Amino acid sequence: MLSLALLCLVLALLxxxxxxxxxxCLAAPEPMPGATGLVSILIPARNEAAIIAGTVRAALASEGxxxxxxVGDDHSTDATDAIVSEIAAHDTRVRLVAVPALPAGWTGKNNGCAALAAAARGERLLFIDADVTLHPHAAAALSAHAERSGAALVSGVPRQVMRSLGETLTVPAINFLLLGFLPIPLMRQRPDVSLAAACGQLVMVSAEAYRQTGGHGAVRASLHDGVSLPRMLRAAGFRTDLVAGTTLADCRMYSRFGQAWAGFSKNAHEGMATPRALPIWTILLFGGHVLPWFLLAVALVAGLPAVALTALAAGLVSLGTRAAITRACAEPLATIPLHPFTIAMALAIQWTALSRAARGKAPTAWKGRSYPVGPR
Structure with missing residues (x-):
């Protein structure tokens, strides 16, 4: 049992x-004085009447x-189009784009983003989700970083707003996996496709590189453009980069647990939920962040002080890592003690998605559309 506790400690230290x-090394970008290149802020929207006005007005407040x-209205059945049209009537910088009917083999977001990119006039395309609130300097800062770094794609994870228990049990896994397992310095030095990463909530792409590679049309079947888009650009020889997005935008992805489970499940197969990858991720995550607490309890009952101390050390390292990431990403402090449960929940979502795919790709519903779970 001591050997197992030592393994947990190693897995927590990684x-x-x-x-x-x-x-x-993941710093927040700063605007560059005298920027002149037009940035097209592109917002795909489907039934977003409750939040779209705030999203558009925040984007219009961009400075520098x-x-x-x-705004791409993707066949909304609520007042999304009317709200955007009203704003556009008073500000010529706003345009409502009617998204074409969903073609076979496309996912909804990719279809909407492709339609928006086709209508955009900017030198850089800033794709944001409808639930993202941009800060005034965000567009200028991302554009400046792209100019300085030479990256065709720059992305960052916005500050994640969490107000319910369901959110705090699921959403923090995003930053933990990104900062805890992606070697960002190596990502910047090497062009490997396997090192590509982005957050689909906030992605700026060079319009020239986007059109040269086919943009969202080249990844039309993907449900996770945060993975597929940077991989596609890297495969074509372009650089991609990540920045700290906490000061650039805010995002409340989900408002309840059911939404979070469905949202993370729909794109699981493009992340961890593959037969080859998920067992490895389970060892890394369960072994370093959940198992230490079980071992600690067993060792205390069995009177094994060496095992208890080693398991406790692994658990404290795990929580310390979560605390550091929580502070860096401005996430709620309440997520720290919940970390073992967050990891367990993330693995449960991934294994459930993989199991459903193995049973015949049972569809998952999102925004009123059904998508198969598993590779297509």
Whole structure:
């Protein structure tokens, strides 16, 4: 049992070291004086009447770079189009784009983003989800970083707003996996497709690189453009980069647990939920962040002080890593003690998605559409 506790400690230390390195090198970008290139802020929207006005108005408040704001109405059945049209009537920088009917083999978001990109006039395309609230300097800062770094794609994870228990049990896994397991310095040095990463909530792409590679049309079947888009660009020889997005935008992805489960499940097969990858991720995550607490309880009952101390050390390293990431990403402090449950929940979602795919790709519903779970 002591050997198992030592393994847990090693598994907990791996993301701790990577997170320490990543947090130091993942800085928030700064605007560049005198920026002139037009940025097209592109917002795909389907039944977003409750939030779209705030999203558009926040985008219109952008400073430091010229902008246009395009909203793609993807066959909404609520007042999304009317709300955007009303704003556009008072601000010529806003345009409502009617998204074409969903073609066979396309996912909804990719279809909407492709339609928006086709109508955009900017030198850089800033794709944001309808639930993302941009900060005034965000577009200018991302554009400046792209200019300085030479990256065709720049992305960051917005500050994640969480107000319910369901959100705090699921959403923090995003930043933990990114900062704890992606070697960001290596990602910047090497062009490997396997090192590609982005957050689909906030992605800026060079319009030239986007059109040269086919953009969202080249990844039309993907449900996870945060993975597929940077991989596609890297495969074509373009650079991609990540920045700290906490000061650039806010996002409330989901308002309840059911939404979070469905949202993370729909794109699981493009992340961890593959027969080859998920067993490895389970060892890394369960072994380093859940198992130590079980071992600690067993060791205390069985009177095994060496095992108890080693398991406790692994657990404290795990929570320390979560605390550092929580602070760096401005997430709620309540997520720290919930970390073992967050990891367990993430693995449960992934294994459920993989199991459903193995049983015949049972469809998952999202925004009123059904998509198969598993590779297509």
């Amino acid at each position: 993301p701790a070291v990577l997170a320490a390195v990543n947090i130091r 770079v010229p902008i246009e704001v395009l």
